[in-house]
Amino acid sequence: MEERDARTDEELRGRRERLVGDLAGLQDFTPGSFQEERLACGKPGCHCAQGGDQRHGPYRSVHRYRSGKTVKKAVPAHLADEFRARCARWDAFQATVGEIADINAELSARDLERRSRPGPAARVAAGEKGGSRGRTSSG
Numbered sequence: 676m677e678e679r680d681a682r683t684d685e686e687l688r689g690r691r692e693r694l695v696g697d698l699a700g701l702q703d704f705t706p707g708s709f710q711e712e713r714l715a716c717g718k719p720g721c722h723c724a725q726g727g728d729q730r731h732g733p734y735r736s737v738h739r740y741r742s743g744k745t746v747k748k749a750v751p752a753h754l755a756d757e758f759r760a761r762c763a764r765w766d767a768f769q770a771t772v773g774e775i776a777d778i779n780a781e782l783s784a785r786d787l788e789r790r791s792r793p794g795p796a797a798r799v800a801a802g803e804k805g806g807s808r809g810r811t812s813s814g
């Protein structure tokens with residue numbers, strides 16, 4: 676059995692309204708993941724061969740997976756904080772849209788349940804079919 680949301684329709688719609696409002700504040704995002712890495716150049720005798728903080732960098736970039744490949748954009752040090760925050764907004768934007776989708780899935784499931792049930796007219800018709808037809812017309 677699928678786990679159902681205990682909130683009322685009204686509560687779910689209220690939450691959805693707030694989430695949709697939140698999206699406005701998250702719209703200035705950079706799609707992708709912010710990466711920071713240190714690299715070894717491979718030259719013999721270079722300090723980077725010691726590994727760790729001795730490697731070159733850090734190099735910062737935004738990675739975005741598109742059409743089967745990863746597009747990588749370098750981010751200069753002075754823009755690192757800004758683009759780290761922009762990528763975080765992308766994560767938050769997706770999480771918010773995901774929650775809206777979950778709410779709409781729940782509301783849609785409830786709507787289908789309600790509206791797929793036979794209505795009063797259908798129940799009366801079913802009752803008539805099963806009922807006795809012992810009406811006599813004696814004349």
Ligand SMILES: [Zn+2]
Binds near residue numbers: 716721
């Ligand atoms: Zn090196």
